Amino acid sequence: MTGHTVTDTPHDHPAAARGTAGVPASARRRVLSGVAVIVTGLVCALAWGLGAHAGDAVLRLSAVGDGSPILQIRVPGRQAGLVLGAVITLLGAWQLARGFSRRAMRAVSAVVVGCFVLAFLCWAGTGQPGTPVSVFGLLQQSIFAAIPLILGALAGILCERSGVINVAIEGQMLTGAFTAALAATMAQHAGAGIVLALLAGGLMGLLLAVFAIRYAVNQIVLGVVLNLFALGLTSFGFDLLMQRDPDAYNNPSVLAPLKIPLLGDIPLLGPLLFDANILVYITYVLIIGVQVSLFHTRWGLRTRAVGEHPKAADSVGVKVRATRYRNVILGGLVAGLGGAFLSIGAVGAFGAGMSNGKGFIALAAVIFGRWSPRGAVGAALLFGFADALQTLSSAITMPVTIPSAFLSMLPYLVTFLAVAGLVGHVRAPAAGGVPYMKG
Amino acid sequence: MSGRTGPGRRVLDALVRADSVVMTSLSLLCALAVGAVLIVLADQPTRTAMGYFLSSPGDTFTLGWHAVWSGYAALFEGAVFNPGNSGMAVFEPLSNTLLNATPLILGGLAVGTAFRAGLFNIGVQGQLIMGAICAGYVGFAFRLPPVVGLLAALLAGVAGGAVWGGIAGWLRARTGAHEVISTIMMNYLALYLLSYLLGVPGFQAPGSNQAISREVSDTARLPQILGPDLRLHAGLVIAILAAVACWWLLSRSTLGFSLRTIGANPSAARTAGMNVERGYVTVMLISGGLAGLVGCSQVLGTNHALTGDIDAGLGFQAITVALLGRASAGGAVLAGLLFGAFGAGDVVMVANTGVPADVVSVIEAVVVLFIAAPALIRSIFRLPESRGGAAGVGQFAKGWNG
Incomplete structure (x- = not known):
C-alpha cells in the first residue's frame, strides 16, 4: 500500500x-x-x-x-x-x-x-x-544535454518550493527558444536574444502566476494548457516569420564557447566544464545561487514556508501571494534561459516544437531530485547522460546495430524508469498545487 | 432550476447566474478575439497599413477588419456551409467537421473519464499510437472475413491503448509514480516504437522506402456512412456509442460512482471501503481503451495506413476537448464537434487566406484557459460572482502528493 x-x-x-x-x-x-x-x-x-x-x-x-x-x-x-x-x-x-x-x-x-x-x-x-570510443565526448555531451534540463528543473524548483506546481516548463522553454532565436537574429546580437528569452519566459511565468494565484486555476491543468498555448503561438510565429524568411528571422549564430583562463587549462576537467558558452556559466551560478539561497537565506526560508504551510507563514507576516508571484515569475525567467540554450546555445536555429519533451524531463528531474537543486542537477545529469549515450551510440559502429528509434527512446525510458521506480518515496512541498485564499 | 419557470425566464436566470453554457460561449468569444488579433498580425496588407498608422489610422482598421472577416468566413465555409458548393458537395464541410470530431470526441472521453477519477491522462497520444499500431497490424496482417476483420482490429486497438494506459495506472497505484510524468514519457516511447516499426519489413508498405505501413485490408476498414464521395466513416457511430457508454458508466453505474468518489476524495473513498488502487488501474484501462479507439478511427477509418504522424496532435487536443466539455460525456461530444469544426475550417482558412494553421490551436488553448478561470470571464464581462454554481475543471487533477 x-x-x-x-x-x-x-x-x-x-x-x-x-x-x-x-x-x-x-x-x-x-x-x-x-x-x-x-x-x-x-x-x-x-x-x-x-x-x-x-x-x-x-x-x-x-x-x-x-x-x-x-x-x-x-x-x-x-x-x-x-x-x-x-x-x-x-x-x-x-x-x-x-x-x-x-x-x-x-x-x-x-x-x-x-x-x-x-x-x-x-x-x-x-x-x-x-x-577509439570517446568517453570524453560522452561526458561533454552529457553536460551539454543536461544544461537545459538543469535550467528547467531550477525553474520548477523555484515555483514548486513556493507552492505553485509548474507543468508549464515545456512551454516556457519553447517560448524562450523562439524569442532567443528571433531576437538574436533581428538584433544581430546574441545578448539581445538572451535578454528577450528571459523576458519571454518571465511573461509565461507571469501568465502562470496570474491564473494559478489570482484565479486559482488547477495548476496541472493550467500548465498543460499553457504548454499548448506556447506551442501554438511559437508555431504560429515560426510559420509566419521564420519559415518564410529564415535569413531575416531565424539565423542566429550559435553562442561561441568562452574558455575561462586558469580553470580551462585543468586537464580533463578544464575542457569539460570551463570551455563552454555563457549560458553554461550562468547555469553554474544559478545552481549554486538557488541551492544556497533556498536553504540559507531569509528569502529561501520564506519561500519554503509558503510552499509547506502558507497559513503559518501568513500568520507571521510573510506575504504568501507576493512570494508566490515573485517565485513563479523568477522560475519563468530561468526556464526562458533554458529555452535560449536550446536554440541559440546549441542548435543555432529555432524549430517548431523543438523543446520535444525536455520541459517534462526537467519536471521529472525536479521530482526525482526531491525538490532540491542539488538532487535535480544530479537527475538532470543522469537524463543528459542517457541523451548523450544515445547520440554516441548512433555515431559509432557497434557489434550489433541497434535501431536508432530504440536509441532515441533512451532518455525517455530512463526518465520513465526513474520516476516509475522511485517517485513513490518522495514528498512534494505540502502546499503544492493548493491556491492560497486568505481567511 | 425549478420546473415552473418559462424558457425566457430560464435564459435570463442563466445569464445572471452565469452558468456553464454562458461561460463557455463567453470564453469562446474571448478566444476568437485573441485569434482575431493573430489573424490581423499575420495579414500582410494590415501590417503594411500599421506602418503608416498615424497618418491614416482608418486603413489599419479597414484592412484588419477585412482580414478577420475573411479569415473567420473561410473558417465557417470550411466547417459548416459553403455557398459556392452544389450537389453532394454541400455536405462536404459538415462531413469534414464530423470526420474531425470523431477522434476528438473519443479522445475527450478518454481524458475526461480519467479526470473524473482524479487522474490526468496526458498520455492519449501514446495510447492512441499503440492502439493504431495494434489495430493496423491486425487490419493488414490477417485476411479475415468482413465484420470479423473489423471487430478483431477494433478489439486489438482498444487492447493496445488500454494496456499502454493501464501501465500508467498500475504504476500510479503501486509506486505512486505521477501519471503526468509517466504518461508523457510513454508518449515518446510509443512514438519511437512506431517510427521503428515503420521501417520493419512486413510492417512497412512493400516496395516503399517511406515511413508508411501496409494498407489495412478492405474487410477491416470502418465503412463510409455518407456514400463514397464523403469521407465520414462509422467511427462517428462508435464515438457516439462510446459517449453514451461513458455517460452511463459515470452517472449510472456502481463502478462510475466509486470512480467519481475516488476522484473527489481518495481518502474518503478508501474509508468507505473502495479500493482506490484498483480504481486507478481500472480507469486508466478504460481511458487508454478509449484512446485506443481514437487510433482505430484514424487507421481503420480516416487514413487506412499508419504513418509517423498518425497522432497529428490529437492526443493533446483531446485534453482541451475534455476540459472544454468539463469532463462530461455530453460535453466531450459538443466540444469535439466544436473543435472538429475548427479543424475542418482551418484547412480552408489556411488555403484561402494564408493565415498560419496554428491560429486555431492558439484559439483552442485560449478557450480552455478562459474556461478554467471563470473568475476572469466574470470580471471581463462584469458578471456577478458565482454562488457556487458552474464548477470549473479545477477540482479534478490533484498535485504531486495525490
Whole structure:
C-alpha cells in the first residue's frame, strides 16, 4: 500500500525518512531489488560480455586536438563485460542474501549503473577495433544535454518550493527558444536574444502566476494548457516569420564557447566544464545561487514556508501571494534561459516544437531530485547522460546495430524508469498545487 | 432550476447566474478575439497599413477588419456551409467537421473519464499510437472475413491503448509514480516504437522506402456512412456509442460512482471501503481503451495506413476537448464537434487566406484557459460572482502528493 493516507502530514515524513535511513529495507523490497540487480548483471555479462567481438575496445578519455596528451585505455571487450557483469551479479546476490542499508543501496545503484554502462561501452568499442570510443565526448555531451534540463528543473524548483506546481516548463522553454532565436537574429546580437528569452519566459511565468494565484486555476491543468498555448503561438510565429524568411528571422549564430583562463587549462576537467558558452556559466551560478539561497537565506526560508504551510507563514507576516508571484515569475525567467540554450546555445536555429519533451524531463528531474537543486542537477545529469549515450551510440559502429528509434527512446525510458521506480518515496512541498485564499 | 419557470425566464436566470453554457460561449468569444488579433498580425496588407498608422489610422482598421472577416468566413465555409458548393458537395464541410470530431470526441472521453477519477491522462497520444499500431497490424496482417476483420482490429486497438494506459495506472497505484510524468514519457516511447516499426519489413508498405505501413485490408476498414464521395466513416457511430457508454458508466453505474468518489476524495473513498488502487488501474484501462479507439478511427477509418504522424496532435487536443466539455460525456461530444469544426475550417482558412494553421490551436488553448478561470470571464464581462454554481475543471487533477 503506497497510496497516501490522511495521516501523511508533512511533519512526520522527514523524521520517518531519517529514522529508516540506516535500517535495511523490508524483506520483499530486498528480494525484488536483489533479483533485479542479479538479472541486470546477467544481462550485462551475456549481452555485453559474450556478445562482444573478440579483440580490444579503445576508450579515449581526453579531448581531441587541444594539445593535451592523449589518454586512451585498451580493454579486452569480452572479458570486461564478463567481469563487470560478475561484479553486478555479486552485488545483487549480497543484497538478496544480507541486504544493504537504504543509504548504501543508493551507492550500490550508482555502481550498478556505472558498471553496466562501462560494459556497454566496451562492447560497443569492439565493433570498431582500433577506433577509439570517446568517453570524453560522452561526458561533454552529457553536460551539454543536461544544461537545459538543469535550467528547467531550477525553474520548477523555484515555483514548486513556493507552492505553485509548474507543468508549464515545456512551454516556457519553447517560448524562450523562439524569442532567443528571433531576437538574436533581428538584433544581430546574441545578448539581445538572451535578454528577450528571459523576458519571454518571465511573461509565461507571469501568465502562470496570474491564473494559478489570482484565479486559482488547477495548476496541472493550467500548465498543460499553457504548454499548448506556447506551442501554438511559437508555431504560429515560426510559420509566419521564420519559415518564410529564415535569413531575416531565424539565423542566429550559435553562442561561441568562452574558455575561462586558469580553470580551462585543468586537464580533463578544464575542457569539460570551463570551455563552454555563457549560458553554461550562468547555469553554474544559478545552481549554486538557488541551492544556497533556498536553504540559507531569509528569502529561501520564506519561500519554503509558503510552499509547506502558507497559513503559518501568513500568520507571521510573510506575504504568501507576493512570494508566490515573485517565485513563479523568477522560475519563468530561468526556464526562458533554458529555452535560449536550446536554440541559440546549441542548435543555432529555432524549430517548431523543438523543446520535444525536455520541459517534462526537467519536471521529472525536479521530482526525482526531491525538490532540491542539488538532487535535480544530479537527475538532470543522469537524463543528459542517457541523451548523450544515445547520440554516441548512433555515431559509432557497434557489434550489433541497434535501431536508432530504440536509441532515441533512451532518455525517455530512463526518465520513465526513474520516476516509475522511485517517485513513490518522495514528498512534494505540502502546499503544492493548493491556491492560497486568505481567511 | 425549478420546473415552473418559462424558457425566457430560464435564459435570463442563466445569464445572471452565469452558468456553464454562458461561460463557455463567453470564453469562446474571448478566444476568437485573441485569434482575431493573430489573424490581423499575420495579414500582410494590415501590417503594411500599421506602418503608416498615424497618418491614416482608418486603413489599419479597414484592412484588419477585412482580414478577420475573411479569415473567420473561410473558417465557417470550411466547417459548416459553403455557398459556392452544389450537389453532394454541400455536405462536404459538415462531413469534414464530423470526420474531425470523431477522434476528438473519443479522445475527450478518454481524458475526461480519467479526470473524473482524479487522474490526468496526458498520455492519449501514446495510447492512441499503440492502439493504431495494434489495430493496423491486425487490419493488414490477417485476411479475415468482413465484420470479423473489423471487430478483431477494433478489439486489438482498444487492447493496445488500454494496456499502454493501464501501465500508467498500475504504476500510479503501486509506486505512486505521477501519471503526468509517466504518461508523457510513454508518449515518446510509443512514438519511437512506431517510427521503428515503420521501417520493419512486413510492417512497412512493400516496395516503399517511406515511413508508411501496409494498407489495412478492405474487410477491416470502418465503412463510409455518407456514400463514397464523403469521407465520414462509422467511427462517428462508435464515438457516439462510446459517449453514451461513458455517460452511463459515470452517472449510472456502481463502478462510475466509486470512480467519481475516488476522484473527489481518495481518502474518503478508501474509508468507505473502495479500493482506490484498483480504481486507478481500472480507469486508466478504460481511458487508454478509449484512446485506443481514437487510433482505430484514424487507421481503420480516416487514413487506412499508419504513418509517423498518425497522432497529428490529437492526443493533446483531446485534453482541451475534455476540459472544454468539463469532463462530461455530453460535453466531450459538443466540444469535439466544436473543435472538429475548427479543424475542418482551418484547412480552408489556411488555403484561402494564408493565415498560419496554428491560429486555431492558439484559439483552442485560449478557450480552455478562459474556461478554467471563470473568475476572469466574470470580471471581463462584469458578471456577478458565482454562488457556487458552474464548477470549473479545477477540482479534478490533484498535485504531486495525490
